[in-house]
Amino acid sequence: MAIDQHGDAQLEGVSLRSLPKISLHDHLDGGLRPATIVELADDADLDLPEDDAEALGEWFAEKSDSGSLVEYLKTFDVTLSVMQTREGLTRVAREFVEDLAADGVIYGEVRWAPEQHLGGGLTLDEVVEAVQDGIEEGEDLAADAGRDIRVGQLITAMRHTDRSHEIARLAVEWRGRGAVGFDIAGPEDGFLPSRHRKAFDYLAGEFFPVTVHAGEAAGLESIRSALLDGRALRLGHGVRIAEDLEIVQRSGEEVLVEFGDLARWVRDREIPLELSPSSNLQTGAIQRWGTDLEDHPFDLLYQLGFAVTVNVDNRLMSRTSLTRELALLVEAFDYGLDDLEAFQMNAAAGAFLPVEQREELIDLISDGFDR
Structure with missing residues (x-):
């Protein structure tokens, strides 16, 4: 499959970018436009590794392709530095939504950690408000351009700090005003979710949806x-989760797999996996299986019936888009439109929305793929 310079490709005569998509795992501080970083840094008199937008984009791609999540995360020091003011946060969020809509996304969840944006003197409430303002501006601009999109916030706590209970309360306070869920992010290895049990207990008591970074840098x-x-x-x-699967026999295209209890639980309960193919390669998350996309256990998990979804993780660091990630998977595993539709259906079913709104998304996806 030929992927053009804009990351688009044709499959069965259809532009992948034109297909309706759901984005569940997309970091705000990993989705900035390089040109925006340059402009905001110039306004704030900040030094950058590169002053030219194109060269800066190359720098992010090179530094992110390290094979280590810890090294990958260091690039965020640059993006976070220009996201410490109300104006910077609102602009970044607005452009984030515009870029999603231009890529054919009809529903997205943007995750970000408010505690990392207080360097300019803003409060937690003020940074959430600034991002929500940008999201709504982006939705309006997309609508003016003939693209309908809705975006919700996943309020995120950093797993290596001690503010998770405070951030969980913040997320619940913003329920109904933009926040749709909670997450913990940051260095995974050595920082188990159990460290934040108080926050998770609180969220469970409030019936507030939770997704957790897990199974990337740790097993x-x-x-x-x-x-x-x-x-x-x-x-x-x-x-x-593929580490809990044992291939016991191969015969042509037939594969006999033995499930561990954890893998069977995740598969049987249809717990969505927020897989990010390019990012998983860059951070070394799939190094047990290989170093090429064809080695990614994505297809094994899909064929075994796991609720796989396709995501970008960080568009800037991976120089990617949801369209490009789908194109790469088609190229690696020879998927057809029916497969891509299945991935979007899994994502719609897993969205942190009321069931009626998830059903609306499912109808929009079905109609879009039928066309």
Whole structure:
């Protein structure tokens, strides 16, 4: 499959960008336009690794392709530096939504950690308000351009700090005003979700949806803790659930797999996996299986009936889009439109929305793929 310079491709005569999509795992501070970073840094008199937008984009791609989540996360120091003012946050959120809509996304959830945006003197409430203003402006601009999109906030706590209970309360306070769920992010290995049990207990008592980064830089213990301590309804990445699968026999295209208890639970309960193919390669999340996209256990998980979804994680760091991620999967695993539709259906079913609104998304996806 030929992927053009804009990341689009044709499949069965259809532009992948034109298809309706759902984005569940997309970081606000990983989705900035390089040109915006340059302009905001110039306004704030900040030094950048590169002063030219194109060169800066290349820098992010090079530094992110490290094979280590810890090294990958260091690039966020740059994006966070220009997201410390109300104006910067609102602009970044507005452009984030515009870029999603231009990529054919009809529903997205944007995750970000308010505690990382207080350097300019704003309060937690003020940074959430600034981002929500930008989201709504982006939705309005998309509508003016003939693209309908809705975006909800996943208020995120950093797993290596001690503010998760405070951030959980913040998320619940913003329920109905833009916040649709909660997450913990940051360095995973050595920071189990169990460290934040108080926050998760509070969220469970408030019936507030939770997704947890787990199964990326750490393995099955992290996933287990996300489910038991975090009561996660989705797994952020979750790719290493494949470590609980044992291939016992291969015969041509037939594969006999033995499930561990954890993998069977995740599969049978249809707990969505927020897989991010390009990012999983960059951070070394799939190094147990190989270093190429064809080695990613995505297809194995899909064929075994897991609720796989396709995501970008960080568009800037991976120089990607949801359209491009789908195109890469088509190229790697020879998927057809029916497969891509299945991925979107899984994402719609896992969205942190009331069931009536999820059903509306499912109808929009079905209609879009039928056309």
